[in-house]
Structures are given as structure tokens and as C-alpha cells.
Amino acid sequence: MLDLALFGFLMAFLAIGFRRPFVWVLAYIYVDILAPGKMGFTIMPAISPSLLTFVAAFAGWLLTDPKKGAKFTFRQGLIAALLFYCWWTTSQADFPEFAATKWDWVWKAMFFAIFLPLTLTTKLRIEAALLTMVITVSAIVISAGIKIILGGGGYENKLFFVNDNSGIYESSTLAAVAICSIPIVLWFNKYGTIFKPDWRVKLFSTGLIFSCLLIPVGTEARTGLVCIAVLLVLALRDVKRRLTFIMAGATLVFVALPFLPQSYYDRMATLGSTDGDESASTRLKVWEWTFDYALENPTGGGFDSFRGNKFTYDIPIRQETGNTTSVEYREVVDEGRAFHSAVFEMLGEQGWPGLFVWLWIHALGLWHMERIRRKWRKLQGDGEQWQAPLATALQYAQIIYLVGSLFQGIAYQPYVLMLVALQCALWTYCKRLDSHRAVHGPLAAPAEPEPPKRRVPPRLSPSTP
Structure with missing residues (x-):
């Protein structure tokens, strides 16, 4: 069925x-x-x-x-360069079979990020693509939120449509994607035109934002908590009453604390220290191994090159006997552990050239969105008020992703690559409007293409023969 x-x-x-x-x-x-x-x-x-x-x-x-208004941007060229470089490293990969498996989905995600801006030539198309992304993510987030409320959630619990712990269905990845979607949801809450921002849209947006905030709690993803903190810090840039915002946020946190399970406190407590946490200790060793590996292999080892790592480290084991706590160090041998960081994922798989291009792509995105924000927020003409807020939403989403990606290997995440593509489309669209304004003066945005109207035959009156 x-x-x-x-x-x-x-x-x-x-x-x-x-x-x-x-x-x-x-x-x-x-x-x-x-x-x-x-x-x-x-x-x-x-x-x-x-x-x-x-x-x-x-x-x-x-x-x-018709391809009118389509333009190939420099950032799309950088993504294309990275795509061809990934193809070359895949042909030279340390583990060809595993590299080929990852290449099968990475090349499609990167190619679509290059292709998508060429189709988003109007405001309606940009909004439609963003809306499709948000609504699709909301299907996952809302269903998981309902399960969290009814069942309590928990780390590695099955809360999603599929049991495949990969892609967007990996708990930490979904937590980061959910939080970075919140600024975009807020943009639709004020500037959307496909669904007018009436009380129904605002009610749905409120429920969706609540579900997004539930994901890091229900999955007990530590990355999600960091992403929420980044979102709150970014929000301070735009709120008018910052002290009131801080007080309201602190109040909500204190109200929510009694309802959180003890397992959530235990897992979040490992954020402050790597002692006693085998997962955090492993990540540090993997990152150290990756840096040394990149020094010996500057062009990287291809996809899944982490499978060649092997290291030992000591982890403290605390035992309480009465009022006495004893600490015993146990040697742990580990191998084939994932990078757990987009930065080290790029460094280990694509080497220094790949990491440089990847960082360049995201740095340009932050800069382009900042330029649109600063220029277009001063404009108040008809059709000129939505660009700056959208640039801000896309910039905040990217910042949240970049911080979250420091702790998980999501360098090629398709959802994020789509956000990069939308940034390229918005940059091209605004540049086109700038050129239009330079020639014709301040005008509203070029009219969106309208669907052909159906011809209705004239209605005859009863007296007509």
C-alpha cells in the first residue's frame, strides 16, 4: 500500500x-x-x-x-572543478570499491548543484525550489517530532521513515539540516507568495520550527545542540530588543529542562570534555591521523580513505567504590573510523587542493549573501524587499551548516549543495536586476511569466436568439 x-x-x-x-x-x-x-x-x-x-x-x-536569464557563475565553475577533481581522485583511490560506491551519489549531488541555478531564473522559481526543499524536510522532521513527543526519542532510536542510517536520515545530519532550515522557514513566514503568509502558514511554520528544535533533543545529537546555539547567536544580529530575546530564550530553556530525559543530560555532558568519551577521543585521533596522512598524500586518498587509519589511545575508566573514585586507563585499538568532520573529510579524501576549493566555495557564498544583504536592505521599492531577507536566511543556514559540519562528515550533503545552488541563483538574479536598474532606473522586478489564460466563451443572455 x-x-x-x-x-x-x-x-x-x-x-x-x-x-x-x-x-x-x-x-x-x-x-x-x-x-x-x-x-x-x-x-x-x-x-x-x-x-x-x-x-x-x-x-x-x-x-x-527558454533559458532566458540563465548564467553560469564563478561558484558553479568552482563546483565543476571540484567535481572533476573528485573524479580523478576516485580513479586513484586507496579503496576503489568503496570510493566508487560513494562517487555514485556524490557526482549527482554536485552536478545538480551546478545545474540547478540555470533553472532558477525568476523569483517564483527560486521560491518554488526553496519551498519544495522545506516541505520535503518537514515531512521527515514533523513525523520524527511526533514520535519524539509520543515515544521520548533517544540516541540511535528509529524515528524516521527508513532504517538506513545514512544521508539525511543520519541523526546528526538531520539535526543540522533541521536547524539550518529554520531561517528559511521564517523567511516564508513573511515573504512567501506561493502560500500567502496568513494565519495558516504562520501556524504551520510555528509547528515546523518546534519540530526542528525537537530533532536535536529527540535524537540526542550533540551537533544539533551546537547548531541551536549558533542559530540563537545569529538571531541577535537582527532582533531589535536583544535583551528581551535573550531573557525569553533563557526562560524557555529553564522551562524545558525538567522535561528532558536523563540520557540527554548524560550525552550532552560529553561536549565539555573528551575524557571518558570514547567517541570524542576517537575523533581527535582520526583528525590527527588525517592531518599526517595529508602531509604524506597531498592530493588525498579518494573517497573513504579513512578505512586505512589505525591507532591506539588510552581512555580513562572511572570506578566508584563507596566514597572513593579510582581511575584506570584502558588502551583502545581502533581502525577504519570515519572522519566525523567535513573539513577532515575533504582533507583526507581530496587533499589540500580539494579542501581549498571547498572552503573557497563556501567563503564566496557567505560573502555574496552579505553583499546582497547590505545592498538590498536599503531598497524599499515594489519587488525589492525580499532579496535581502532571503540572502540573510541562506547565509545563516550556511553558517549553521559549516559549524555543524566541523563534527560530522557531510561535506557533500545534497541538501546543503542545493542551498549553495540557491545562493548562486539569487546572486545571478540580483545582478540581473542591478543591470536592469542601471539602464532603466529604479523599477519593480521583471514580471514573472504567467501561465496562459484559458479563454472562456461569452455567456449568452436568455434573450439572445
Whole structure:
């Protein structure tokens, strides 16, 4: 039954695309984030929805899209350079079989990030892509939030649509994605046009934000707590009454503390120290090994090069006997541990050149969004008020991701690459409006293409012969 429902929805989605081929781009966004192919058991895995929508999106754009306003940006060129570099390191990988498996999904995520800005040539299309991303993530987040409220959650508990602990369904990854989606949800709450921001939209937005904040709590993902802290710090930049905001936030925290399970306190306590926490101690050793490995292999070892690591370290084991606490150090031998950091993931897999290009891509995004924010917030004309807030939302989402990615290997996360693509699209769109203004003066944004109107025959009166 689930297979039929997913199949029917996807086929309806694709059928609409025959009238509006851009819908196929939205269909791929939906499939790539939600992964319905993993949710079904017979039909969905057999039809390979990711490949189907990917081909439809690219073919629809190539054959039918007018491509007016499409422009290839420098950041897209950097992503393309990184893509070709990853292809080369994959051919030279330390572990060819594992590298090929990761390459199968990484190249599609990076290629789509290069392709997506070419399709987002109007405000309506930019908003539609963002809305599809948010609504798709909300399907995962809201369902998980309901399970957390009813069942209490817990670390590594099965709260999601699939039991595959990879991609966006990995708890720490979803926690970071959920929190970095909040600024975008707030933008829709004020500037959305597909769904007008009335009381229903605001009610849904409030519930979605609450669910996003529940994800780090329910999954007990330490990265999520760090991301929430970053979000609160960023919010101070825009709120008018900062002291009131800080007091309200502190009050909410104190009110929520009694309702949190003891397991959450125990897991969050490991944030302050690596002593006694084997996971944190392992990460430090992996990062140390990766740095030494990059010194010996400057161009990296290809995807999954972490499988070659092996190290030993001592971890303290505390035992309490009465009023006495004894500490005994136990030697731990570990090998093949993941990087647990996007920075060290890039360094170990793509070497210093790959890390440099990756950092350059994100640094340019932060700078471009800051330039749009500063320039467009001064403009108050019709059609000129949504650009600066959207640039701010995309910048905040990227900052939250970058901080969260310091503690998990999500350098190629498709959702984040889509955010990068949307930044490229917004940058191109604003540059085009700047050129338009320089020639014609301050005007509203170019009119969005309207669907053809249906001709209705004139209604005849009863007296008409």
C-alpha cells in the first residue's frame, strides 16, 4: 500500500511536468531529499526514482526551457572543478570499491548543484525550489517530532521513515539540516507568495520550527545542540530588543529542562570534555591521523580513505567504590573510523587542493549573501524587499551548516549543495536586476511569466436568439 501511494504521488508529480517541465526539477529535489526509493519495498526501488527524475529534470530544461536569464557563475565553475577533481581522485583511490560506491551519489549531488541555478531564473522559481526543499524536510522532521513527543526519542532510536542510517536520515545530519532550515522557514513566514503568509502558514511554520528544535533533543545529537546555539547567536544580529530575546530564550530553556530525559543530560555532558568519551577521543585521533596522512598524500586518498587509519589511545575508566573514585586507563585499538568532520573529510579524501576549493566555495557564498544583504536592505521599492531577507536566511543556514559540519562528515550533503545552488541563483538574479536598474532606473522586478489564460466563451443572455 505504501509503495502504491508513493508511486502514485510521484507519477502525478511527473505528469504535471509535461505541462510545466520545471516541475521535474522540483520532483528531483523531492526525491533526492526524501529518498522514497528506500521507503518502498517493490515498485519504488524497481523504478529508481532518483535516476528517473534526474533525467527528466535535465532533459526538460535542455529541450523546453527558454533559458532566458540563465548564467553560469564563478561558484558553479568552482563546483565543476571540484567535481572533476573528485573524479580523478576516485580513479586513484586507496579503496576503489568503496570510493566508487560513494562517487555514485556524490557526482549527482554536485552536478545538480551546478545545474540547478540555470533553472532558477525568476523569483517564483527560486521560491518554488526553496519551498519544495522545506516541505520535503518537514515531512521527515514533523513525523520524527511526533514520535519524539509520543515515544521520548533517544540516541540511535528509529524515528524516521527508513532504517538506513545514512544521508539525511543520519541523526546528526538531520539535526543540522533541521536547524539550518529554520531561517528559511521564517523567511516564508513573511515573504512567501506561493502560500500567502496568513494565519495558516504562520501556524504551520510555528509547528515546523518546534519540530526542528525537537530533532536535536529527540535524537540526542550533540551537533544539533551546537547548531541551536549558533542559530540563537545569529538571531541577535537582527532582533531589535536583544535583551528581551535573550531573557525569553533563557526562560524557555529553564522551562524545558525538567522535561528532558536523563540520557540527554548524560550525552550532552560529553561536549565539555573528551575524557571518558570514547567517541570524542576517537575523533581527535582520526583528525590527527588525517592531518599526517595529508602531509604524506597531498592530493588525498579518494573517497573513504579513512578505512586505512589505525591507532591506539588510552581512555580513562572511572570506578566508584563507596566514597572513593579510582581511575584506570584502558588502551583502545581502533581502525577504519570515519572522519566525523567535513573539513577532515575533504582533507583526507581530496587533499589540500580539494579542501581549498571547498572552503573557497563556501567563503564566496557567505560573502555574496552579505553583499546582497547590505545592498538590498536599503531598497524599499515594489519587488525589492525580499532579496535581502532571503540572502540573510541562506547565509545563516550556511553558517549553521559549516559549524555543524566541523563534527560530522557531510561535506557533500545534497541538501546543503542545493542551498549553495540557491545562493548562486539569487546572486545571478540580483545582478540581473542591478543591470536592469542601471539602464532603466529604479523599477519593480521583471514580471514573472504567467501561465496562459484559458479563454472562456461569452455567456449568452436568455434573450439572445
